[in-house]
Amino acid sequence: MSAIREDFREILRLVRPGARVLDVGCEDGELLELLSRERRVDGQGLEISQAGVSACLARGLAVVQGDGDRDLDHFPTRAFDYAILSKTLQQMREPRHVLSELLRIADQAIVSVPNFGHWRMRASLMTRGRMPETRALPDPWWSTPNIHLCTLRDFTDLCRELDLRVDACAALSGGKPARQIRPDGLLENWRSESALFLLSRRSEGQVGAVPKDLFGEVVLPQPEGVAPKRRTRAKT
Amino acid sequence: MTATAAASPAIETDGGTLRFPAGKALRLDSGARLDPLEIAYKTYGRLNEAKSNAILVCHALTMDQYVASPHPTTGRPGWWNRVVGAGLPLDPDRYFIICANVVGGCMGSTGPASTNPQTGEPYGLAFPVITIADMVRAQAMLVEALGIETLLAVVGGSMGGMQVLQWAADYPEKLYSAVCIAAAARHSAQNIAFHEVGRQAIMADPDWRGGAYEKAGVRPEKGLAVARMAAHITYLSEQALQRKFGRELQGDGLSWGFDADFQVESYLRHQGTSFVDRFDANSYLYITRALDYFDLAAQHGGVLAEAFRKARGVRFCVLSFSSDWLYSTAESRDIVRALNAAGCRASFVEVETDKGHDAFFLDEPQLDATLRGFFDATAHARGLR
Numbered sequence: 001m002s003a004i005r006e007d008f009r010e011i012l013r014l015v016r017p018g019a020r021v022l023d024v025g026c027e028d029g030e031l032l033e034l035l036s037r038e039r040r041v042d043g044q045g046l047e048i049s050q051a052g053v054s055a056c057l058a059r060g061l062a063v064v065q066g067d068g069d070r071d072l073d074h075f076p077t078r079a080f081d082y083a084i085l086s087k088t089l090q091q092m093r094e095p096r097h098v099l100s101e102l103l104r105i106a107d108q109a110i111v112s113v114p115n116f117g118h119w120r121m122r123a124s125l126m127t128r129g130r131m132p133e134t135r136a137l138p139d140p141w142w143s144t145p146n147i148h149l150c151t152l153r154d155f156t157d158l159c160r161e162l163d164l165r166v167d168a169c170a171a172l173s174g175g176k177p178a179r180q181i182r183p184d185g186l187l188e189n190w191r192s193e194s195a196l197f198l199l200s201r202r203s204e205g206q207v208g209a210v211p212k213d214l215f216g217e218v219v220l221p222q223p224e225g226v227a228p229k230r231r232t233r234a235k236t
Numbered sequence: 237m238t239a240t241a242a243a244s245p246a247i248e249t250d251g252g253t254l255r256f257p258a259g260k261a262l263r264l265d266s267g268a269r270l271d272p273l274e275i276a277y278k279t280y281g282r283l284n285e286a287k288s289n290a291i292l293v294c295h296a297l298t299m300d301q302y303v304a305s306p307h308p309t310t311g312r313p314g315w316w317n318r319v320v321g322a323g324l325p326l327d328p329d330r331y332f333i334i335c336a337n338v339v340g341g342c343m344g345s346t347g348p349a350s351t352n353p354q355t356g357e358p359y360g361l362a363f364p365v366i367t368i369a370d371m372v373r374a375q376a377m378l379v380e381a382l383g384i385e386t387l388l389a390v391v392g393g394s395m396g397g398m399q400v401l402q403w404a405a406d407y408p409e410k411l412y413s414a415v416c417i418a419a420a421a422r423h424s425a426q427n428i429a430f431h432e433v434g435r436q437a438i439m440a441d442p443d444w445r446g447g448a449y450e451k452a453g454v455r456p457e458k459g460l461a462v463a464r465m466a467a468h469i470t471y472l473s474e475q476a477l478q479r480k481f482g483r484e485l486q487g488d489g490l491s492w493g494f495d496a497d498f499q500v501e502s503y504l505r506h507q508g509t510s511f512v513d514r515f516d517a518n519s520y521l522y523i524t525r526a527l528d529y530f531d532l533a534a535q536h537g538g539v540l541a542e543a544f545r546k547a548r549g550v551r552f553c554v555l556s557f558s559s560d561w562l563y564s565t566a567e568s569r570d571i572v573r574a575l576n577a578a579g580c581r582a583s584f585v586e587v588e589t590d591k592g593h594d595a596f597f598l599d600e601p602q603l604d605a606t607l608r609g610f611f612d613a614t615a616h617a618r619g620l621r
Contacts, residue, residue, distance in 0.1 A: 044581070050586075054602070055609075058613060064582065065584050066584070074572060074576050076577045
């Protein structure tokens with residue numbers, strides 16, 4: 001299992017076994033397959049590219065072709081335990097809307113963002129006077145898909161504004177193991193290349209409630225052998 | 237009963253006509269009963285011992301049970317022999333593939349051209365109006381008669397896709413997976429409008445004779461051909477028509493008359509005249525009516541998700557074509573949204589193509605790859621080799 005990407009390893013650590021997971025921008029389904037295998041999650045992907053969708057189907061994953069900016073309204077409220085948005089929030093047209101949608105659909109969101117406050121960025125801008133091109137954000141300004149960049153402080157501000165609670169935060173840089181951090185720490189805003197957040201709605205305080213479907217019925221586990229398996233929450 | 241014709245010599249095909257005994261009439265949504273009931277079907281491959289490899293293919297409006305074997309009238313290859321066959325996504329070496337002519341059809345299943353037991357003459361307009369749910373009910377009777385409890389998959393495009401959705405609503409416990417291609421959960425006003433043009437063309441043909449043309453020894457060929465021409469336009473995208481024909485002429489110049497000057501006219505005329513050889517006008521009326529009556533949400537209190545409420549155990553795959561304006565991607569997305577709302581396990585793919593609705597029959601590698609991936613994974617999950 002040494003080949004697991006560090007961000008995936010951290011997500012794997014955060015996700016409760018048997019949970020219902022939506023992976024927004026799931027690409028070829030690598031993370032979902034890992035979560036299904038290692039955490040026995042009931043997974044669903046959302047992916048924009050046909051090649052990605054085909055790869056997911058071939059892996060036996062449930063995947064909807066669509067755009068995180070536009071198609072999150074496909075999914076009913078609180079249909080999932082976790083909504084994962086890995087590395088693409090800064091590419092969304094409306095990150096704020098997407099973030100609140102993730103926490104409408106799921107009880108918790110796992111979101112990773114590159115940190116524009118990282119010292120390499122600051123140094124590059126300071127010394128060269130040009131838009132930074134770093135290992136985390138390698139594209140020139142005119143072709144970068146990253147249209148909504150933020151620093152860790154910016155991101156935590158937005159979370160506060162949306163009344164979201166940061167349940168966990170880990171710094172990720174290169175291929176190094178994840179390091180648990182306090183996301184609002186000034187120092188971390190200098191030294192973290194990117195960060196992975198576990199977020200939940202602060203106001204509702206209902207995390208852990210038994211999920212109900214569209215019809216107000218409790219979603220119960222189904223007998224083995226017939227997919228899919230919808231599970232009750234592990235902790236109630 | 238064993239048929240000799242096959243798409244490939246390696247494929248084992250069978251089929252025939254199943255006649256249900258008098259006590260097993262088909263109850264129809266209209267309240268009428270079809271008695272006796274005959275269902276003509278074809279099968280490809282062999283049912284395994286566990287009876288877990290059966291896949292039902294549901295055909296579209298003007299198609300039939302000849303999925304992967306030559307059509308008995310036209311001699312043309314099976315309508316889906318790009319998908320069903322050795323080495324293809326639906327390989328008869330692995331699956332037992334069933335396709336039945338729909339009730340109301342004209343290729344051997346009970347339809348308006350069948351003999352009305354009350355009169356000893358063809359039903360004509362005495363045939364009861366049928367629905368998509370009636371077609372599915374008859375298929376379920378066939379599947380049961382073949383000794384199959386659970387279908388590994390039910391798959392279909394266009395009207396076949398609507399049958400797939402109806403299967404999921406009515407018999408979810410008999411399904412392991414469902415694949416709905418280029419379909420919609422209801423017929424739109426525009427869909428109904430095009431069908432009405434077709435029906436009026438048939439009924440305006442003096443040879444239609446109030447539906448009793450067979451007795452009179454004539455056929456409303458002109459009306460049926462016009463119906464087909466109008467419908468055929470809806471199967472193609474504007475881009476595909478432009479690409480295929482543009483303003484190209486048939487001959488050297490304009491005829492300054494009403495011959496088929498343009499290639500597109502000639503093409504449509506050919507579509508119309510060749511269609512009448514293999515299709516019955518009354519069947520066309522009845523089946524288009526069944527499509528127009530189709531509204532899966534309406535059958536479930538106006539909430540589409542309610543239709544899939546019991547189908548949580550079914551793996552769904554919904555496909556649409558980007559240039560299909562007959563049953564657009566938006567219609568498929570509505571289906572997916574309802575499936576998600578009902579808590580079903582659903583996948584959705586929009587195949588990028590300029591070929592319009594007909595892309596379903598055509599060379600579309602993305603469609604093949606999607607179907608192959610989905611069926612392979614489904615078979616694997618079901619424990620097939």
